Amino acid sequence: MGRPSNAVQRRLQIVDATLRVMARTGFDGASVQAIAKEAGLSAGLLHHHFDNKSQILHALLDHLEGLARARHEALAARRRGDWGRLEAWIDAHLAVGEGARPEATAAWVWIGAQALKDEALRARYQAVVQRRLDELTALLDPVLRAQEVRLDAHALAVTTLATIEGYYQLATSTAVVDPGSAAPQLRRWLRRTVGGQRRR
């Protein structure tokens, strides 16, 4: 009885439009009107599905985390060993090519920027970052142990994540970074760092 709900699909449609608009025109350009237009919907409808604009960003943040997770799982399925799993994670978060969404990088940077002003968003953003840090630490730890390298896995994870975030930033706002080279470069550096003295 009654009209069937299409809320889930519509919300995804709105979030995806936000992703595209943000990648194209930054956060300033991502007005509710602009998002509505990109999604082919009326501005009023966006408020039927989200309480306010901030909620759309929250949903986008979840969406981005989901995209990264999905990509990681797809890539991890093909790799074996501690090194393989670590590289799969890095490729999932940094590499271009199959399954990558360039818009996601820009959107992620904008959300990070907006997180300062929006307290609730900041809390969620920080949680995602923390989660990534934990994942990375867990992946680095066995590698370090196997190589008998005396390095703090957590500290290395922070630096690695910073590098990834920095690549995002530079790739979004400048042309000094070749997107395709980021992942190989980081993999090389990590291998060198971790394995550098393995034969000592």
Added chain:
Amino acid sequence: MGRPSNAVQRRLQIVDATLRVMARTGFDGASVQAIAKEAGLSAGLLHHHFDNKSQILHALLDHLEGLARARHEALAARRRGDWGRLEAWIDAHLAVGEGARPEATAAWVWIGAQALKDEALRARYQAVVQRRLDELTALLDPVLRAQEVRLDAHALAVTTLATIEGYYQLATSTAVVDPGSAAPQLRRWLRRTVGGQRRR
């Protein structure tokens, strides 16, 4: 003969107020009125000294570059050798403590964000990044040569700069990074990377 011009001082006053406002409330909060209030001036006066808001950001970008340059020169004066100069550069851009301005970090992130929308700003932002990249490459090159390490100095500079930018981002929007540990951590990593096989 009229009153003496105080334009230079006023411009600096405005730029510095922008720096503080941006660090506190992000780009969204940095309205012309808010900047004027922070500077203790009227909003109209800001447009007397700058054509438009974007010009204030341009000036702030220059100001930030100047701050970093000044800090670098101060630190470099005390260091000797290729390693010393490289570490001085890193400390100038990343370390806390003497001469560091925490607000500059946040403002830099916001300017990077705004650069996407504002084409002219993006060009200048990119130029600054390029300049830093060149400086860093020039500092890394002799070190790599001395250690007889076969690494592309430019590629290493990109990764290093990305790490620095990423630290900025993480420090501004989250609490997962301890600001004090960023510079030592990066120095350690670099030494390991560059010097790792120096004894081979």
Added chain:
Amino acid sequence: MGRPSNAVQRRLQIVDATLRVMARTGFDGASVQAIAKEAGLSAGLLHHHFDNKSQILHALLDHLEGLARARHEALAARRRGDWGRLEAWIDAHLAVGEGARPEATAAWVWIGAQALKDEALRARYQAVVQRRLDELTALLDPVLRAQEVRLDAHALAVTTLATIEGYYQLATSTAVVDPGSAAPQLRRWLRRTVGGQRRR
């Protein structure tokens, strides 16, 4: 033969929800969506049972008049004599306690306010006021005659009704009126006014 109509019950349900919402959040808060939520119905259904929002107010006006009438009848049944009937009427419209609905007072004030904007509502509101005035005049007249007081019953009715409306207003928007004292106070004043010279 189709399902039996529940229109009457639904309309009452909607009107009663409006009464509660209005008492709680004023006319501003009484959006169609808010009323629907309070009633546990969908907003669309409200327009199935009422042509538009104004019609709900019309129905609420009728409902409020019905409530007062019912209360009056209940109270009048226990009283005898001209004085008794007059006091029953006053208690029905002003007294707290048994059968009184505090929400009705606030809702009545809001409807009076809205009546200015909504022409059709104003006509009905005015009709209700006129009816009350007539009732009050008819009740005052025999009392005045019996006391051989030379007062215009209609003029006295207007003032009395104004006092009642004023009590509503003050009780709704301020705390300067003790709701429980309004009816006794008005009764006392009336007795004094009407009976003041009865022994002349």
Added chain:
Amino acid sequence: MGRPSNAVQRRLQIVDATLRVMARTGFDGASVQAIAKEAGLSAGLLHHHFDNKSQILHALLDHLEGLARARHEALAARRRGDWGRLEAWIDAHLAVGEGARPEATAAWVWIGAQALKDEALRARYQAVVQRRLDELTALLDPVLRAQEVRLDAHALAVTTLATIEGYYQLATSTAVVDPGSAAPQLRRWLRRTVGGQRRR
């Protein structure tokens, strides 16, 4: 130096436009746009002089109190004796004619209505009502004493004020009250109440 401020005059202009709009179209019609149009100003300018719409109502409330006070003082100057002062107060708040502003009545009613939703406004509204109550009590007290009438001046003041408020309400929303007769009627009633037994 700099442009001279016309803020006081502009604020008054805005408040007065609000008074007129409210009297004509009620609170619903008193949108910021409508007020701006009535005042012949842009909507943006209203927010230059008032933080938000609610502040305009606050100022209007003050303005209305000022109007009543001014009228009272003008009328009181011509009257002598306890009775004279009491009647001057009543005429100031209720009578039509010289110095009376019919719009003020309607605006006062709307502000009372809006006070329920707006907590800060309610506090001020209540303060004004309380002040009037105190004034009225102070005026009634000597009259009651002189007549050796055993009546509680405060209770009588509440009822009198309620009657006045009720007249406002009825005059604003209905046509059952002849505005010109309100003040004489109330004076007559008061004289009867207070003086009824003076010759006992």
Added chain:
DNA sequence: GATGAATGAGACTTCATTCAT
């Protein structure tokens, strides 16, 4: 140089109402 009034566009949001199901 400096102030503060003034504007107009555009931001987010709410809401009564309509319509497909």
Added chain:
DNA sequence: AATGAATGAAGTCTCATTCAT
């Protein structure tokens, strides 16, 4: 009868910018 999606107009407010003084 009932739901919930959908719309479009209108609401309040912010803001970069211009202009009179």
